[in-house]
Amino acid sequence: MVTSGKGGVGKTTTSAAIAMGLAKKGHKTAVIDFDVGLRNLDLIMGCERRVVYDFINVVNGEATLHQALIKDKNCGQLYILPASQTRDKDALSKEGVEKVLNELSKTFKYIVCDSPAGIEKGAHLAMYFADDAFVVTNPEVSSVRDSDRMLGLMSSKSRRAEKNQEPIKEYLVLSRYSPERVKLGEMLSVEDVQEILSLHLLGVVPESKSVLNASNAGIPIILDEKSDAGQAYADIVARYLGEEKPHRFIETKRGFFGKLFGGK
Amino acid sequence: MSTDNQTTAYNPPVLEFKSSSFSVPALILSGNELKAIEQQLQEKIKLAPEFFKNSPVIIDLKELTKQHLDIDIALITEITRKLGLLPIGIRGGSLQQNKNALALRIPVYSNSSNRTNPVETQKTIPATQITEDVNPSKEAASSKAMIITQPIRSGQRIYAQGDLIILAQVSAGAEILAEGNIHIYGALRGRALAGVQGNTDARIFCTHLQAELISIAGNYKISEDLTKNIYNKPVHIYLKDYTLVIKEL
Numbered sequence: 001m002v003t004s005g006k007g008g009v010g011k012t013t014t015s016a017a018i019a020m021g022l023a024k025k026g027h028k029t030a031v032i033d034f035d036v037g038l039r040n041l042d043l044i045m046g047c048e049r050r051v052v053y054d055f056i057n058v059v060n061g062e063a064t065l066h067q068a069l070i071k072d073k074n075c076g077q078l079y080i081l082p083a084s085q086t087r088d089k090d091a092l093s094k095e096g097v098e099k100v101l102n103e104l105s106k107t108f109k110y111i112v113c114d115s116p117a118g119i120e121k122g123a124h125l126a127m128y129f130a131d132d133a134f135v136v137t138n139p140e141v142s143s144v145r146d147s148d149r150m151l152g153l154m155s156s157k158s159r160r161a162e163k164n165q166e167p168i169k170e171y172l173v174l175s176r177y178s179p180e181r182v183k184l185g186e187m188l189s190v191e192d193v194q195e196i197l198s199l200h201l202l203g204v205v206p207e208s209k210s211v212l213n214a215s216n217a218g219i220p221i222i223l224d225e226k227s228d229a230g231q232a233y234a235d236i237v238a239r240y241l242g243e244e245k246p247h248r249f250i251e252t253k254r255g256f257f258g259k260l261f262g263g264k
Numbered sequence: 265m266s267t268d269n270q271t272t273a274y275n276p277p278v279l280e281f282k283s284s285s286f287s288v289p290a291l292i293l294s295g296n297e298l299k300a301i302e303q304q305l306q307e308k309i310k311l312a313p314e315f316f317k318n319s320p321v322i323i324d325l326k327e328l329t330k331q332h333l334d335i336d337i338a339l340i341t342e343i344t345r346k347l348g349l350l351p352i353g354i355r356g357g358s359l360q361q362n363k364n365a366l367a368l369r370i371p372v373y374s375n376s377s378n379r380t381n382p383v384e385t386q387k388t389i390p391a392t393q394i395t396e397d398v399n400p401s402k403e404a405a406s407s408k409a410m411i412i413t414q415p416i417r418s419g420q421r422i423y424a425q426g427d428l429i430i431l432a433q434v435s436a437g438a439e440i441l442a443e444g445n446i447h448i449y450g451a452l453r454g455r456a457l458a459g460v461q462g463n464t465d466a467r468i469f470c471t472h473l474q475a476e477l478i479s480i481a482g483n484y485k486i487s488e489d490l491t492k493n494i495y496n497k498p499v500h501i502y503l504k505d506y507t508l509v510i511k512e513l
Contacts, residue, residue: 148437149417152419196435
């Protein structure tokens, strides 16, 4: 499950990148857009013109899962379940979501849930059944505070919490990071954010123009192997799958920005 | 004929009476000035709004009865209800007060346990005082400490009946309350309230003080009151003459 609390921090970009990254590694992966009413994931995945049925249709039994799942054009292992644009989050029910997730887990190794912003119903249902959570945070105070709130909800209002099971595994993805601005004191540093959240850092994604370009083109950023952000997400997926990778994009010197701007 | 008999014979019982004890805060009144009660109660509630929201409460009148002061049961229940409490009984009232309470369908509790064990009352008692002494097993409960190893996140609330020990951080926007002492082995960035039932001997200990609010038995300080020389330091907080004292460890 990919979440953040705050809007505009890069949840959908991260969901698309992680889902694509897992699929690229050969794992059968489904990605679900929980942002009913404000669907974006299909745009970022570049499949908006192939949406026939959506998540709500499946929850309501108006379409089968097979009918609604869209196979990704870049990777055969990846399927997308888009959100409905015409309905709102009240159309989702705990039972309905559980049914869909149970059915998906029969055929898919990983199910990535793209949570909407906020802490209301959509976000609650996206995290309720989660096993692992990617908490996307920007290096600024309000985003960090909202992520903290979301982490609190996960540890008290999720299925694992209610059934007294092992808690959801939480991973921090720090996005839109700019080492230059940290140096100038305009942004919180990785250390600051980690001190406030005390969370396992999965990776830092640098602020990058390529993310916007990729979103507009409908290609998950992770496929842009030349871009710093794409590489950062590839590292994140690798670390999630248990590979050891040194953290990049945190320092100005020797980092990608240093090279780009001639070691300024 | 047999079917009727059988259904009665095999009907499993759908109800049963059992005696169980609950811990309910008692609102001990020591003055009958309704305005003052309302104001002071409101202040108490402000310290822990979530804790008092819809909390059951028993209105204890024995101090008033001792001082031969009368109070209108209907009005005092109305005030507590207005402030979000749910009065579920009175005790220690006069015969007339008991009668009035029953007329309002509010149960009357006997005061036997307290008569044998008169509470030492201070001379300078505030008009209201909230204690948790209805449950006789309170002593045992409060001696137990609650231990938490996970970080307390923004928006979370923890209430401990005894001591509270936290082996992680308390985030900004989180609230921890304890009837006893609070120990935090980590950064305290949220609100910490010790001795919430009026225990003035309660203390707060933490290794990094960055709190939004600290309170002991209703006496509080907000983050603006924290001076630079103790900020983010390991400290120990206690109450002396109704003033919070923050000492570096």
